[in-house]
Amino acid sequence: xxxxxxxxxxxxxxxxxxxxxxxxxxxxxxxxxxxxxxxxxxxxxxxxxxxxxxxxxxxxxxxxxxxxxxxxxxxxxxxxxxxxxxxxxxxxxxxxxxxxxxxxxxxxxxxxxxxxxxxxxxxxxxxxxxxxxxxxxxxxxxxxxxxxxxxxxxxxxxxxxxxxxxxxxxxxxxxxxxxxxxxxxxxxxxxxxxxxxxxxxxxxxxxxxxxxxxxxxxxxxxxxxxxxxxxxxxxxxxxxxxxxxxxxxxxxxxxxxxxxxxxxxxxxxxxxxxxxxxxxxxxxxxxxxxxxxxxxxxxxxxxxxxxxxxxxxxxxxxxxxxxxxxxxxxxxxxxxxxxxxxxxxxxxxxxxxxxxxxxxxxxxxxxxxxxxxxxxxxxxxxxxxxxxxxxxxxxxxxxxxxxxxxxxxxxxxxxxxxxxxxxxxxxxxxxxxxxxxxxxxxxxxxxxxxxxxxxxx
Amino acid sequence: xxxxxxxxxxxxxxxxxxxxxxxxxxxxxxxxxxxxxxxxxxxxxxxxxxxxxxxxxxxxxxxxxxxxxxxxxxxxxxxxxxxxxxxxxxxxxxxxxxxxxxxxxxxxxxxxxxxxxxxxxxxxxxxxxxxxxxxxxxxxxxxxxxxxxxxxxxxxxxxxxxxxxxxxxxxxxxxxxxxxxxxxxxxxxxxxxxxxxxxxxxxxxxxxxxxxxxxxxxxxxxxxxxxxxxxxxxxxxxxxxxxxxxxxxxxxxxxxxxxxxxxxxxxxxxxxxxxxxxxxxxxxxxxxxxxxxxxxxxxxxxxxxxxxxxxxxxxxxxxxxxxxxxxxxxxxxxxxxxxxxxxxxxxxxxxxxxxxxxxxxxxxxxxxxxxxxxxxxxxxxxxxxxxxxxxxxxxxxxxxxxxxxxxxxxxxxxxxxxxxxxxxxxxxxxxxxxxxxxxxxxxxxxxxxxxxxxxxxxxxxxxxxxxxxxxxxxxxxxxxxxxxxxxxxxxxxxxxxxxxxxxxxxxxxx
Numbered sequence: 001x002x003x004x005x006x007x008x009x010x011x012x013x014x015x016x017x018x019x020x021x022x023x024x025x026x027x028x029x030x031x032x033x034x035x036x037x038x039x040x041x042x043x044x045x046x047x048x049x050x051x052x053x054x055x056x057x058x059x060x061x062x063x064x065x066x067x068x069x070x071x072x073x074x075x076x077x078x079x080x081x082x083x084x085x086x087x088x089x090x091x092x093x094x095x096x097x098x099x100x101x102x103x104x105x106x107x108x109x110x111x112x113x114x115x116x117x118x119x120x121x122x123x124x125x126x127x128x129x130x131x132x133x134x135x136x137x138x139x140x141x142x143x144x145x146x147x148x149x150x151x152x153x154x155x156x157x158x159x160x161x162x163x164x165x166x167x168x169x170x171x172x173x174x175x176x177x178x179x180x181x182x183x184x185x186x187x188x189x190x191x192x193x194x195x196x197x198x199x200x201x202x203x204x205x206x207x208x209x210x211x212x213x214x215x216x217x218x219x220x221x222x223x224x225x226x227x228x229x230x231x232x233x234x235x236x237x238x239x240x241x242x243x244x245x246x247x248x249x250x251x252x253x254x255x256x257x258x259x260x261x262x263x264x265x266x267x268x269x270x271x272x273x274x275x276x277x278x279x280x281x282x283x284x285x286x287x288x289x290x291x292x293x294x295x296x297x298x299x300x301x302x303x304x305x306x307x308x309x310x311x312x313x314x315x316x317x318x319x320x321x322x323x324x325x326x327x328x329x330x331x332x333x334x335x336x337x338x339x340x341x342x343x344x345x346x347x348x349x350x351x352x353x354x355x356x357x358x359x360x361x362x363x364x365x366x367x368x369x370x371x372x373x374x375x376x377x378x379x380x381x382x383x384x385x386x387x388x389x390x391x392x393x394x395x396x397x398x399x400x401x402x403x404x405x406x407x408x409x410x411x412x413x414x415x416x417x418x419x420x421x422x423x424x425x426x427x428x429x430x431x432x433x434x435x436x437x438x439x440x441x442x443x444x445x446x447x448x449x450x451x452x453x454x455x456x457x
Numbered sequence: 458x459x460x461x462x463x464x465x466x467x468x469x470x471x472x473x474x475x476x477x478x479x480x481x482x483x484x485x486x487x488x489x490x491x492x493x494x495x496x497x498x499x500x501x502x503x504x505x506x507x508x509x510x511x512x513x514x515x516x517x518x519x520x521x522x523x524x525x526x527x528x529x530x531x532x533x534x535x536x537x538x539x540x541x542x543x544x545x546x547x548x549x550x551x552x553x554x555x556x557x558x559x560x561x562x563x564x565x566x567x568x569x570x571x572x573x574x575x576x577x578x579x580x581x582x583x584x585x586x587x588x589x590x591x592x593x594x595x596x597x598x599x600x601x602x603x604x605x606x607x608x609x610x611x612x613x614x615x616x617x618x619x620x621x622x623x624x625x626x627x628x629x630x631x632x633x634x635x636x637x638x639x640x641x642x643x644x645x646x647x648x649x650x651x652x653x654x655x656x657x658x659x660x661x662x663x664x665x666x667x668x669x670x671x672x673x674x675x676x677x678x679x680x681x682x683x684x685x686x687x688x689x690x691x692x693x694x695x696x697x698x699x700x701x702x703x704x705x706x707x708x709x710x711x712x713x714x715x716x717x718x719x720x721x722x723x724x725x726x727x728x729x730x731x732x733x734x735x736x737x738x739x740x741x742x743x744x745x746x747x748x749x750x751x752x753x754x755x756x757x758x759x760x761x762x763x764x765x766x767x768x769x770x771x772x773x774x775x776x777x778x779x780x781x782x783x784x785x786x787x788x789x790x791x792x793x794x795x796x797x798x799x800x801x802x803x804x805x806x807x808x809x810x811x812x813x814x815x816x817x818x819x820x821x822x823x824x825x826x827x828x829x830x831x832x833x834x835x836x837x838x839x840x841x842x843x844x845x846x847x848x849x850x851x852x853x854x855x856x857x858x859x860x861x862x863x864x865x866x867x868x869x870x871x872x873x874x875x876x877x878x879x880x881x882x883x884x885x886x887x888x889x890x891x892x893x894x895x896x897x898x899x900x901x902x903x904x905x906x907x908x909x910x911x912x913x914x915x916x917x918x919x920x921x922x923x924x925x926x927x928x929x930x931x932x933x934x935x936x937x938x939x940x941x942x943x944x945x946x947x948x949x950x951x952x953x954x955x956x957x958x959x960x961x962x963x964x965x966x967x
Binding site: 028030031032033034035036037038039040041042043044045046047048062063064065066067068069071082085086087088089090091092093094095118121125128129132133138140141142144170171172174178181183248249250254256257291292293294295299369370371372373374375376377378380382383384386403405407408409412433449451452453454455456457 | 510511512514517518519520521522523524525526527528530538539540541542543544545546547558559561562563565566568569570571572599600601603604621622658660662663664665666667742743744745746747748750751753832833834836871872873874875876877878879880882884902904906908934937938939957959961962964965
């Protein structure tokens with residue numbers, strides 16, 4: 001069966017109820033290395049079928065979801081009936097919404113799914129073949145190319161397809177005595193279009209800059225967050241910006257006494273945090289593909305168009321992540337989650353080096369790691385600096401400090417951004433397993449709370 | 458072992474639909490192809506993962522779903538270089554394709570592979586069948602029954618004026634794996650586990666607070682959620698609104714050094730992060746250096762590293778009753794074992810797979826290879842890692858009675874640890890102030906922060922077997938591409954002296 005046939009057969013079985021069928025074909029090719037030798041690799045493919053059934057039940061309309069790898073047409077009836085049984089057993093859904101109206105099918109709907117192959121890794125293999133035997137220091141890293149094609153159909157007539165290529169490359173180097181460590185990350189759609197060859201120089205440059213060690217005590221410091229570090233904090237902010245939690249008084253985006261903080265000034269600078277499924281180089285799905293409901297998504301919204309959204313505009317909170325249901329509850333526009341993120345300050349330019357020159361004195365933070373929420377009320381996060389905390393004096397990197405545990409809030413941080421560079425494409429270090437498409441400005445943050453020292457390298 | 462099912466008893470438990478797959482034909486095709494193409498070793502896994510999730514928000518259904526994936530993963534060793542490939546068609550032809558693709562990946566990787574891999578020997582385990590038993594199969598409980606339980610417990614909490622919102626959830630998971638390798642081993646295994654919990658929210662005029670139940674995930678069936686085994690849901694839920702109200706008005710902790718009495722519902726996670734991950738040999742050797750990190754417990758310090766106080770005895774095992782990492786055989790065909798990781802405060806062992814066991818002279822793997830699906834290659838993953846109680850140790854009251862000025866910490870919440878497993882910071886669900894050996898009420902805004910050797914060096918007392926509880930997680934993350942693994946950690950109540958306590962409200966204030 002082709003994916004399109006699976007969608008049609010499932011929808012025929014869903015009727016006369018409302019429902020959604022989504023077929024997700026994923027292929028992954030990867031290489032991993034450590035101590036300057038290949039360790040593991042993989043070439044994998046799988047196809048998952050998700051079925052959502054919305055039967056009419058006493059008191060409203062329900063939702064049930066069943067997913068499986070199917071081996072043939074004979075599996076589909078059981079899958080649909082399982083979804084229907086879950087829905088009937090659940091009773092009326094509180095996020096029920098009208099069917100998403102049909103629109104023109106995706107132009108490539110009838111085409112077979114896109115695929116990845118080992119050939120996608122050829123630029124990586126070539127680089128590693130030269131780098132690993134003669135790197136001078138132990139090298140570690142990971143390269144992955146994935147291609148996911150989704151076919152989404154609804155009983156209302158939607159037929160939407162999305163192809164999502166994603167390439168990520170990470171390179172770490174450590175000094176022989178393991179007292180210094182540096183990292184470079186790249187994100188894109190295909191390795192052939194990405195600058196991989198500069199990564200080894202970036203790692204070696206970082207290691208060289210760490211030769212001079214300068215003791216810096218913990219405390220509140222002016223920091224320059226690299227685009228990767230900024231991305232990790234702001235992605236978590238987006239993940240926490242659900243409208244339903246906010247309007248119910250249980251998030252950092254809640255207004256005390258009721259309502260949400262939409263409209264509040266979060267930053268004194270013209271800071272912008274946005275998503276756009278059409279952003280060149282960061283293209284992602286332009287429609288909702290949720291097959292289950294959660295605090296941030298609704299199964300009833302499958303197929304809903306997703307557009308460009310300014311979450312923060314001119315320093316003000318402009319939108320929260322909504323479903324159609326939560327938008328109604330919160331009195332906000334419907335602005336579903338978008339799978340990319342762009343941040344910067346209007347009018348600010350320059351790269352990380354230029355920003356370090358402008359900052360005068362401070363600490364340049366390369367990566368953040370093991371980020372976890374400590375307090376939802378303030379969106380206080382904790383985590384570690386990693387792979388280079390550079391001491392900047394009079395605009396020059398003069399050495400490196402040790403690592404720190406930070407305790408700070410990305411929401412509170414927005415109030416303390418004092419400068420920014422130009423947004424650049426980057427790979428988030430912490431969240432790259434789940435979120436790779438980010439375009440971030442390096443940010444200068446005053447009084448960033450480096451709470452305790454870490455001995456780790 | 459009395460808990461696990463083996464042989465015919467296990468076979469009758471394992472899903473019939475999975476047993477009806479052409480497992481032997483797939484194995485023959487994959488292993489035969491790999492051998493013919495020159496592989497010195499090959500293994501094949503046919504693996505199925507079932508998942509069932511139900512979520513309730515404010516006593517109304519939010520989402521319910523089931524998921525099932527099945528696939529074939531083939532790993533080959535060609536001229537000392539790994540190759541791995543996987544697909545989702547369970548046929549002999551698909552197995553041949555996967556084996557060929559794995560060989561091709563090994564050939565492509567060879568130019569950048571400096572080391573040539575060898576595997577530690579393992580006896581052939583032929584036709585072995587193993588399953589974890591469950592009382593009530595969590596995948597056959599009717600949907601209305603699952604939702605009704607979550608909704609009724611949520612409604613009971615919402616009946617309190619102290620509670621404005623409640624989240625409730627249920628998760629069941631089952632892995633079924635057929636494994637065969639060119640050494641002659643073939644095993645068929647099934648593992649089942651469940652998790653569930655509720656979180657109550659109190660929305661005040663100027664802030665909100667939440668508090669969750671502390672029931673750990675376990676390798677049991679639906680009976681665990683229903684209250685018929687292992688956790689006193691009724692008692693905890695009955696007290697939750699009052700505890701939440703007390704927390705909301707509790708004084709904020711004054712930061713400083715405190716003696717901590719840590720409940721197993723919290724300490725399991727500290728063990729997981731500061732001992733479990735730190736004693737993974739792949740970390741110590743640098744295999745995870747780009748991602749999850751390394752370990753301060755390096756191989757050259759085996760047998761000499763002072764990990765903690767003399768009271769500290771930590772075991773690794775894949776055999777504990779109800780353990781989430783318990784299994785008959787690992788994903789390299791190694792039979793389950795139990796061993797010491799830390800004895801009397803000294804590092805004495807590691808978690809191994811067959812490659813590392815051979816490379817570093819351990820002789821035999823202790824069975825810690827695991828892949829979370831057929832789509833992923835086996836890597837060294839954590840067994841059950843548990844802190845042993847003192848046989849004649851005191852009960853909780855006895856431990857608290859020995860603390861002059863401290864905190865009793867219950868339940869896990871926030872956690873984070875650095876790349877070498879030194880600096881960590883944990884919060885919890887409930888923090889009880891101890892003065893002169895007595896609990897005098899809750900405090901709030903607590904996080905404890907330390908460095909692993911310093912923290913375990915401050916271990917001053919352990920409870921007896923009566924305080925022992927098996928905690929754990931379903932979602933331990935590691936490796937690239939990322940994999941999740943279930944793992945349990947048992948421990949008694951423990952007392953630590955002079956631990957740094959932070960005030961999270963002050964930490965947040967700019």
